Amino acid sequence: MxxxxxxxxxxxxxxLAAAAGVVVSRSGDGAGPSGGTAAALQASGSPTPAALTDAQKTARAREVDVLLARRATAVLKGDLKGFLASVDAKQPRLVARQRTLFGNLRKFGFSSLQYFTADSWDAPQLAQKHGPTTYSTRVMMRYRIAGLDAKPVQTDLGYTFVRRGALWILVEDGGIDEILTRDGHRQPWxxxxxxxxxxxxxxxxxxxxxxxxxxxxxxxxxxxxxxxxxxxxxxxxxxxxxxxxxxxxxxxxxxxxxxxxxxxxxxxxxxxxxxxxxxxxxxxxxxxxxxxxxxxxxxxxxxxxxxxxxxxxxxxIGPRAPLWLVEGLAEYVRCHAIEDDPQWTVDPYRRTVRSKYLPGMTSLPDRETFDQDGDKAYGQSWWTVEYLASRLGTKKLAALYADLAVHSTSTAAYTAILTKHTGKTPAELTAAVRKYRG
CATH class of the missing domain: 3.30.2010.30 (Zincin-like)
Incomplete structure (x- = not known):
């Protein structure tokens, strides 16, 4: 094998995926903060913009959304100058990172791209570092890669920027990463x-x-x-x-x-x-x-x-298929793909599953089984799907998967769906799989 x-x-x-930045705003051009918001930011003597009212905070987010739209447009049009216009020129490492980010983003071929603010975050250490106008915000990146994504997908990223005179300037591109989606926001670009x-x-x-x-x-x-x-x-x-x-x-x-x-x-x-x-x-x-x-x-x-x-x-198809079926199907397809090549066989794997993993099988593998003994869990799951494919055929197996992936919302629903498609309860299916020799 x-x-x-x-x-x-x-x-x-x-x-999901992530990356982006914050763009610059000029007062008087229709995109900058209103006089009230700007004045409150500048007048605040505290390290955080506590003087802002809820309305002013909402206005600030709306203003930044306009600017983020320009940032997205710069990526789609290949406008490096526009992309870097908001980056703090006093921080050469930040500028270099953003330049690399832009070059990487351009290579993926986005058919659509949008950035927008999701919520602001209190980051006292950043406010202490950058001053009273500091604005740390979680920004969503919604995008679609041409020829790859059937629908737009979305992730979060975190940036900190400050107001200097009439401009919003990006000063941190990773200062609040700890509050972002753990598995998603660090992307290839x-x-x-x-x-x-x-x-x-x-x-x-x-x-x-x-x-x-x-x-x-x-x-x-x-x-x-x-x-x-x-x-x-x-x-x-x-x-x-x-x-x-x-x-x-x-x-x-x-x-x-x-x-x-x-x-x-x-x-x-x-x-x-x-x-x-x-x-x-x-x-x-x-x-x-x-x-x-x-x-x-x-x-x-x-x-x-x-x-x-x-x-x-x-x-x-859906997220509700049981783990044994999700992984068992992946192993089923993998093993059949191996045997597409006449030089290879999965017979050693079959013998191991029959002799080592089936005799003590008392239930269909669950999360605990996968955590405690991955080899056994994958072997039993594969053999279960092999059994179902031999009895139902692959089209009916796919129908079972689709039904469970969408409608298996409870233990009762799971049992009913499995019984409807296979004629067996989970316990009966386990017993049949244990006896199946392939």
Missing amino acids: KHPGRLLAGVAALA DFQEVAVVRRGKVVVVVDRRETGLGRKVAKVSEDAANAVRRHWPRSWNGSVMVVAMAEPRVMATLWTSGNGRGWTIAAKAVTLYEGEQLGKRFGPPVGSRIVVNPAMRKDLEQDLLVHEMTHVATVP
């Missing part, structure tokens, strides 16, 4: 310069100095996407982004999982949800990004990507 270790990813985690490699509907992101690796990963990724489409009967166009960077902070992904000895994750499908993200799901899942473990990016194998791309293909 061409898969020497348990290099498997977990279910999709909350995440937020670090060093990247290369974006496209092959068909696959988009691969690597460090600029590793463009050759990007081409290799793109070829493997395209083959993996085609394998998923062969073995998953529901429609999927194969559009996916694969991030294979050396930077370990991208999307704040953790590369070990489980309790005890745990196990290593080689790649992870990170789900994108429609709507605002702040540690909660505010909308339906609309897509995924695959993030590769930096330590394994140069030895990426197709079957690993097949597993993750199965998650990408199924995530938009």
Whole structure:
């Protein structure tokens, strides 16, 4: 079997994408703060703008939204000067980071891009540093990458800017990162310069100095996407982004999982949800990004990507499918993709599952099982899906997945749906799987 270790990813985690900045405002041009707001900011002797009324704070946010719209326009039009106009020229490192950010953003090909303020945050240490006009705010970035995202996706970012005379100036681009979405706001474009490699509907992101690796990963990724489409009967166009960077902070992904000895994750499908993200799901899942473990990016194998791309293909259906079905289906497609090549077989895996994991199987694997023994949980889940595919066929298996992913809102609903499609309760299905020899 061409898969020497348990290099498997977990279910999709909350995440969206991030990056942007704050733009400059000139009073009198229709975009700057009103006289009342500006006067209150300048007159306040405290380190925070406590003198502002709620109405003035609302006006300030509205004014900044106008300016953020200009920032988005600068990205879409390739206007570097306009993008950097708001950045504090007294901070060369900040300017350099923003210049790199702009160059990276331009490489992704946004068909739409919007920034807008979500809420302000008290950051006394930043107010003490920058003065009474300091404004720290969480900003949402809503975007759609052409040829990749079926719908706009969204993430948060945090910036601090101050008013100097008639201008709003960006002074911090990471000062309130601790309040942002943990898994989402560190995006590929937020670090060093990247290369974006496209092959068909696959988009691969690597460090600029590793463009050759990007081409290799793109070829493997395209083959993996085609394998998923062969073995998953529901429609999927194969559009996916694969991030294979050396930077370990991208999307704040953790590369070990489980309790005890745990196990290593080689790649992870990170789900994108429609709507605002702040540690909660505010909308339906609309897509995924695959993030590769930096330590394994140069030895990426197709079957690993097949597993993750199965998650990408199924995530938009809904978030309620049980974990054993989510991961079991990904393993099912991965194993069948391996055996597309006559030189490879998963027979050793079959023998291990039959002899080691089935005899003691008392229930369908849940989160606790995955955490305590990932090898056993993945093996049992795969075998369960193999059993269902043999009895139902792949089209009816897909119908079961879709029904559970949308309607499994309670234990009773889960049991009813499973029984309707399979004729078996969870306990009866477990017993049948334990006896199934393949």
